């Protein structure tokens with residue numbers, strides 16, 4: 410492995426990782442982004458709450474622009490999935506491994522995000538419904554779009570109840586459906602739902618078809634037709650690499666960081682949905698910017714980050 414040691418390896422090329430890449434590349438640091446290509450942002454048909462885009466922007470296009478911006482300043486991006494991360498406590502270096510290669514880095518930023526748990530439904534139907542706004546995952550993001558529409562929420566625990574109550578401020582027509590069996594609700598939840606006029610339906614729930622601009626859900630109480638459904642089944646946080654190097658996790662299974670995005674492992678940082686907080690593009694970008702600036706300043710404590718005088722730099726480039 411003769412490649413030079415990177416200043417920073419960024420794992421994850423969603424809004425958090427790419428924002429950090431833009432900052433770090435513009436700090437004249439040697440960085441690499443390794444991205445598995447499954448950003449949640451890529452599944453957004455059109456985000457309308459991201460500031461600066463009054464007409465909205467497709468998630469894939471936003472990511473494309475961010476990648477272009479990072480590469481313009483020298484960031485390198487590889488589409489790979491990092492399977493192993495090691496940390497040598499003696500020299501402080503990290504070694505990351507993926508299918509076709511590996512890299513050694515002084516610092517690592519984990520911006521690996523989360524995955525939403527999907528409702529039971531055919532994968533093709535799911536992707537089609539997601540693209541058409543018939544399946545939605547984030548009422549903070551797109552609750553506005555279901556204003557006065559018929560909405561089904563699939564979930565039964567406190568998360569499902571909270572989501573149904575949240576969506577009730579957009580529409581009077583909300584139905585909460587248990588995902589797998591009869592509805593099980595905690596004390597007080599029945600009353601909250603009753604007061605909000607939210608109907609409760611027993612599962613198992615299974616989204617079965619798209620008809621026109623609607624989605625049909627099969628339940629224990631028959632077929633229900635909605636303009637949109639929101640699965641509220643929780644998410645899985647991608648913390649495996651953090652665990653491999655012994656970083657502390659929070660009780661919510663997210664990577665613990667300080668206010669500068671440092672984890673409990675020196676030289677390891679985390680940003681975006683993988684850290685506890687608001688799971689939004691703006692937040693992921695903000696944390697990416699904070700992490701990058703902290704990484705730059707922490708590297709500066711280890712060695713001067715001074716730039717060569719311009720003529721010396723030219724000589725070096727010319728091989729003098």
Ligand SMILES: Cc1cc2nc3c(=O)[nH]c(=O)nc-3n(C[C@H](O)[C@H](O)[C@H](O)COP(=O)(O)OP(=O)(O)OC[C@H]3O[C@@H](n4cnc5c(N)ncnc54)[C@H](O)[C@@H]3O)c2cc1C
Nearest residue numbers: 421423424425445447448449491522550681682688689690
């Ligand atoms: C349907 C939907 C609609 C949404 N709408 C909005 C919206 O309108 N507005 C808004 O603000 N937010 C929205 N969100 C939320 C937003 O997408 C996320 O908050 C945001 O993408 C988080 O950015 P991130 O960089 O932390 O993670 P992600 O964007 O999820 O990126 C993480 C990246 O890390 C990669 N990765 C993970 N593990 C590894 C590994 N071991 N090796 C290499 N790569 C790895 C993944 O493949 C992925 O590419 C929406 C989410 C969904 C699902």
